[in-house]
Amino acid sequence: MKKLILGMAIVASALVFGQKEDVNAKLQVANKAAMDAYSAKNYTVAGPKFLEVYNLLKTNGQDDKTYMYYGGLSYALANNNEEAIKIYKELINSGYTGVQTTYTAKDNKTGQVNPYDKSTWELLKKSSPKEFSDFKTEQSPNVEPDLYETLSTLLLNTKKHDEAIAIIEKGLAKYPNNAKLKELQGTALYASGNTDKFMQNLKEQLAKNPNDATNWYNLGVLQSKNPATTNDAIASFQKALELGSADPKLSNNAYQNLVYTAIGDDAKAVEEINALRKTKPDDATKLIEARKERFNKALPYAEKWYQANPTSLDAVSTLKDIYNITKNPTKAAEMKAKEAELSAKAK
Incomplete structure (x- = not known):
């Protein structure tokens, strides 16, 4: 992005060609201030300065939204989300794509390469081949996908989940293979509480890229919420x-979720067992055995969790409890000592 910004200084000189002297002066001052502030990462100053350039050009008949785009980008980098959102919405609604063609030619007398408007460039190419050479055109990239991605991110950051979903869907209608928008769609759906659509979104992404560990983890989290899909979650x-x-963070979280998914809702299970102990002891015994089986299933995951993160107090405490329930007092005592050691260090 900075490379594009620096290139704008040349374009600006071409755009102001032919304007009144006082307008030219204001444009050059505002443009330099914007460029300098952006280069110094002073985005709070750069944002309004780029908009000043845009408004000066627009007042004089040149509606070049490139400067509005850089203004919005600067506001976003300055964490001024509300101003950035307004600008990005306007850019998207206007159909701005950032695609522009720059026309340049070399002045053979001076050796300098200068930009020209299309009509002048074509005229020079046709009528002055001796005075000018190296006629070139360069097209700037399409930034419309970036507009959708950035606006969606800004809306999510400001908790405007429904607006984000609408913008993402609009973006995906134009760019259906945009991986970033697909990822943001999942985030927005989950944040808005629409877990069914989020799960569908994850499955679609995994069908396209089955090697995405984060999406597999997120799918597991959703599947773990439903006892009927416990095995799928695992x-x-x-x-x-x-x-x-x-x-390491993903591994820690995945092992932790494996343990808790295998165990299930243990508080509810204990409550059901206690409710049946006196009136239906045989049923209570069946539930106790089923509980032990779940803890035995969780044990290898808990051990791997501890191996992966031996300084995690959660991993140690959970493994200690599982050893107690699965009747392994030696290991339980070992984890109890480790738990005390980590707790002392944490104080």
């Missing part, structure tokens, strides 16, 4: 670990 977490083992 498979998803295992896939996330297989693909994302190099990410």
Whole structure:
């Protein structure tokens, strides 16, 4: 992006050609102030200065929204989300894409390469081949996908989830293969509480890219909320670990979720057991055995969690409790000592 910004100084001189002297002077001052502020990462100053350039040009008949775009970008980088959102919305609604063609030619007398408007460039090329050479055109890239991505992110950052979903859907209608918008769509759907659509979104993304560890992890989290898809959740977490083992945070979270998914809602299970102990002891015994089975299933995940993160108090405490319930007092005592050690260090 900075490369594009620096290139704007040349374009500006071409745009102001032919304007009144006082307008030219104001434009050059505002443009330089905007460029300098952006280069110095003083985005709070750069934003309004780029808009000043845009408004000066517009007042004089040149509606070049490139400067509005850089103003919006600067506001976003300055964390002025509300101003950035307004600008990005206007740019999208106007159909701005950023695609522009720059026309340049070399003055053979001076050796300097200068920009020209299309008509002048074509005239020089046709009538002055001896005075000018190296006639070139360069097209700037399409920034419309970036507009949708940035606006969606800004809306999510300001908790405007429904607006974000609408913008993302609009963007995906134009750019259906945009991976960033697909990712943001999942985030927006989850944040808005629409978990069914979020799960569908994750599955669609995984169908296109089955090696995305984060999406496998997120799918596992959703599946773990439903007891009927516990096994699916475990498979998803295992896939996330297989693909994302190099990410310590993902590994820690995936092992932790594997343990809790395998155990299920233990508080509810204990409550049901206690309610049946006196009136239906046989049923209570069945529930106790089923609970032990779940903890035995969770044990290897808990051990791997501890191996992956031996300084995690949560991992140690959970493993201690599982050893107690699965009747392994030696290991339980070992984890109890480790728990005390980590707790003392944490104080």
